[in-house]
Amino acid sequence: MVSTLTTTERQVALLLSALVALTGLALAAAGRHDPLGVHGFLILVYGLGCATVVARGYYSPEPDSERLSRYYDEPIKAGLLIAMAWAVVGMFVGVWVATLLAYPEFTFDQAWASFGRLRPVHTTGVIFGFGGNALIATSFHVMQRTSRARMPGQLSPWFVLVGYNLFCLLAVSGYLIGITQSKEYAEPEWYADIWLVIVWVTYLVLYLRTLARRQEPHIYVANWYYLAFILVVAVLHIVNNLAIPASLGGAKSFPVFSGVQDAMTQWWYGHNAVAFFLTAGFLGMMYYYLPTRAGRPIFSYRLSIISFWGITFFYMWAGSHHLHYTALPHWVQTLGMTFSVMLLVPSWSSAGNALLTLNGAWHKVRDDATLRFMMVAAVFYGLSTFEGSFMAIRPVNALSHYTDWTVGHVHAGALGWVALITFGAIYSLVPMLWKRERMYSPALVELHFWLALAGTVIYVFAMWNSGIIQGLMWRTYNESGTLAYSFVDSLVAMHPYYVARAFGGLLFLIGAVAGCYNIWMTIRSTASAAREPTGDRPVAGAPAAEPAE
């Protein structure tokens, strides 16, 4: 990878690595009596590691200017592989925490293996590790292709990718040693948050600069979504993580908001993370890979517009539906609920637009598991957005809230939509990027599809059942006017569903492992010489040689 950088870029890369290492050293020293010290050390090692990689390739020959007539795909390849690695780690921990709920003794009496610490490792691993890296990698691909322009410079995509993964590592390792802000999906502490801001702004600038170089008069829909994802996540992340460190030598910080304001900020963040990270970003992915794979025009450009603006506008208001029947004022709950209902049609328009695009290509859906991944993803997207709007209705929420139904809903979205669309995109991308005829084994893709689908369905059905049973047990009064069931009664009733859920998760994990193997073997197979898709080049002559950034 270093060989694709210009000399100036290599120098800047060395400098940046050194800066990271020095920051790590400073944190390690300042936090030597605190878990922060461990993280300082980790940052130091990470910085030194990057510096070593750059130094070892430092004297390799400079890339020639022929590169400028190609897209810059190296960081995309790396991003996909990293995403798959996170998928396996994150899903493995997911199966572990699912097992813990059925068999609590699987903590092996270790503090780091307690449910409260492993759960965020799972969520961060799959959402930010798997999902985030897949989004970054595919966005690099989509923005270049739909702009017909090479990314400006070679360094900043690497900075985004490598920097982002430092954040993920800090997050995940922090939970294990007990560092957390206790905000769901925003657990990492202040120093990791500041780092992510730097990385994310670089990402935004890179995206905008590439778009600015575009050779097409219009900006394709996928880019609207990716941009919304990048921009809004930046805003969400900054606002929800406004906090004051207790000391610069310690990991602990305190949020600037408190009480119900803090709860509202957190769920405004939390729900929009679902909206802009787990929805908008992946819609961008869908809008590129689904039509290219199907070879069909998008069903309706106008429908795309309605759904894009509907989704971006309505989601912003919906967060308070996470706080129904709490100290949050009733009127805020009403707004959250009604905007969630109005969100349904734009969401369904996206799902419908995707599915109807397949008209004329259904035979391909039948024969091609990769396209089928994306088709089923769109179905699950429609399903879980309907469910989400439904669960946001207060009286429904009275039953569903705090139960496993919520968990089932999240996983209908996370497994059925996010992961399936990502696998579809990855299976489309890998042969393109590595210039192979097709994946090493289409049969394995097929197997992965069925494992993933079966796993998702088992998971979601188990959680629907257990959630509704749980909700009913918690609210049932006996005729003498007291609650009919104790909490433990409800746990006992959950047990079989928890076992089923762990099993469903396991199937999903096995599918992902099969995917990794398949990708690995595809890369190892010999490149078919002339497998460069025609026209997969930036518009000739357009990218003038740029000074390195």
Added chain:
Amino acid sequence: MAVEERDAHTGYLTTGHEWNGITELNRPVPKIIWLFLLSTFAFAFLWWVLMPAWPLGATYTRGLLGVDQRARLADDLAVAAARRADWMAEIEAKPVEAIRADPALMRLARESGRTLFADNCGVCHGATGGGGPGYPSLVDGAWLWGGDAKTVAETIRVGINSDHAESRVGQMLAFGRDGILERQAISDVVSFVRSLSDAPLAPAEKTGAAAGATIFADNCAACHGEDGRGSTDVGAPDLTDGSWIYGGDRPSIFASVDRGRQGEMPAWEARLTPVQRKLLTVYVLDLGAKQ
């Protein structure tokens, strides 16, 4: 570029743009979408009119229905309380023994006591009161502090070794750790204690048990009684009945004598109402009686 093409399959024109092979059809938004969109808007609008919805500076639109979630909750709780009122009043008024003699009332007490017990006491005593290592069984009829209604009610109110000012205090001394008895003496008295509940003894234990008898009389009888049957004055358990809090095997008994024991039972005065505690007293006594 910007050449509109007709899609053969649908017959619609594309928008004329093309991105790396992707095109879009210039097809109007289906009517049904507008219809659905408008109906969700109408639903939202209706809800805003009926319910508290929009902020107006320091206040907000209250909604035509005048619904307030806090008032609703209070109403719901009042309804449930009303359903409990008559029989709870009876529980409150009648003495425990009278309640236990009243089958209709007992049925209600068992029903409501079960969840109350499982939610508050089950973590330690087990959901059905069977106890576990370190937590006494409440169903075996063996009592540390006494099994009459008044005593049980008091135990629940103030707890044992709890932070309540009037807490019961029971302590098994750490004879080994605090250097009161030599290791050999502990070993002997442990053998003797095991002989009390007719546990099958190994030959070595039998000789130890003889020496242990005097050690027991000198060190233990003050609390556990001459005959080892315990004392409800100091919460010292009966060592002869074969029911154990910390285990009746040799290593467990040895650990009890060597390092002492001080079980903690929280006080419930501040957490449960007097009626709830009375209900639990009835329930616990009933559990014990079932055996």
